[in-house]
Every structure is written in structure tokens, then in C-alpha cells.
Amino acid sequence: MIKPRPWLPLPLLSILLLVVWLMMARSMAPGHILLGGVLALVIPLLTYRFWDAQPHVKNPGKLLHYVLRVLGDIIIANLHVAWLIINPRQRMQPAFVEYPLMLEERFTITILASTISLTPGTVSANVRLDGKSLLIHTLDMEDEETLITTIRERYERPLKEIYEC
């Protein structure tokens, strides 16, 4: 892990910016590496005040596992929602669910909320100001307990292991 310095406040963001720049330019010419490098240094310096402190990734292997799992779930959720939309005898049971959060850091809560929006028929609607619970709207819910347990075991616990522990 690279340590943050005064001229490099967000090392991960800098690396990401450089990689994205090179992918967009589709070349590895020295000029592009130089330009991308300058941007990767300047943009974090201008914007680091707006960023929350990013928690340390404690377990990169688990993070990869998590990303793959979410990608798989996105496909399943998509098929599910598509089926719900075109099924003529649709009996959807929409619901608002209060989800008690176990995570504490704002960054990880953001990741969890995004994951919930992308996956199983749910959209995260509101984060309470105290950061203790999340309001979720689901398109089709059978049982509140099941939904909360699923999210907790499938997404929140791995996230907690990856970042907070």
C-alpha cells in the first residue's frame, strides 16, 4: 500500500485516474503517460477536501470475491425484475423496509447502498441522518426478515470484513 503524502493525498484515486486516462486514450505513448500522470497528481490535490477518509482495504481477496458476487447478483436481479415487469399476472408486493445498519463508516455505507440499488429488486431510498438505518424500497418482498438477513449475510458482513473489522 502506498502511503499518502502532502503532494499525494489519495494514492488510490491517483492510480485509478491514470489507468482510466490511459484506457480512454488507448495508448501507452510517453506523452499520454505524462499528461495522465499530471492529471492524476493535480485532480486529487484540488479535490481531496471533499473526500471522506477512505478506510483501508484489509482483505483484497475478499474484495474481489465480493465484486464477482455482486456482478452475478446483478444479472440475477435483472432477470428477476425483467420477469416481474413482463409477467402479465404480476402480483408484486412492493414494500418499504427499514434496514438497521451494522456498518459505521460513511464510505462503506455508500458502497452498501449502491450495492443494494443495483441488486435484488431493491432501491435504497434514504439514509437516516444518524447513519443507523437505511430505508429500502423493494419491488417484490415475501418476508421482511428474509430480506434483511439476505442483505446482512450476503453484502454487509463481507463489506465489514473487507473494510472495518
Place this chain on the structure above:
Amino acid sequence: MNFYVFLEGVISFFLIAGGTFAFIGSLGMTLLKDFYMRLHGPTKSTTLGIGCILIGSIFYFSTTQGQPVIQELLITLFLFITAPVSAHLLAKTGLHLKLEHVQKTRGKPVELHDDEVGVKPVLHPDRGH
């Protein structure tokens, strides 16, 4: 030659699947009953639809140009970052404006209670309102 025919089939499959999913996602905008349910169409089905089209595009341009083209992955990245955020903001706005939801929706979030801090003044019968 056979390989290219096979590849064409694969690319066509992804394009058609992508188009279908994007269409179903948009169809949801008309078929679903209330604002909160309509939010689900664009966040989910459309994501998969665009994902399929991008995979097709990666295959096609990687073959025709003879070198791997991975710019499409960037589109996916941006999409996965922006789609949940915009959905969240829309949902939040809907709650703030207290938009109606269908009767069978279970759960009563405090945001939709009338006596929450909002435009309307809070009525207190015991204080002579």
C-alpha cells in the same frame, strides 16, 4: 471462417439480449404503478441491457481491429457508479415530496408521515389548532 460465423452469432446474441433488456426496463416505466416502483426499471434492467451491448461491442471491435478494446469497461464502470446514485437521489426526492405509492405497499416510513417536518404545519388538536 467458421470461427467468424460463430463469433457473429455470439455478438448478435449479446446485442439482441441487450436491446431486449433495455426495452423491458423502459417498458417498466409505463407498466409499473407508482414512482418508487418505476425507479427499479432504469436501475436494473437497463444496467444489464447496456452491459450486454457493451460486451457485444468489445467482441466486435476486438475482432475487427485485431487488438483487445477495453474502453467499454470504462462505460460500465461509470454506469455502475452513477446509476445507484441517481436512483437514490430520485427516491429521496420522491420521499421529500411525499409522492403517493400504491395501497398494497407494506411498511410505513416516517418520511411519508404527514406530521414529519415539511411544508405543512404540524397540527396539535390539544393545543387548540
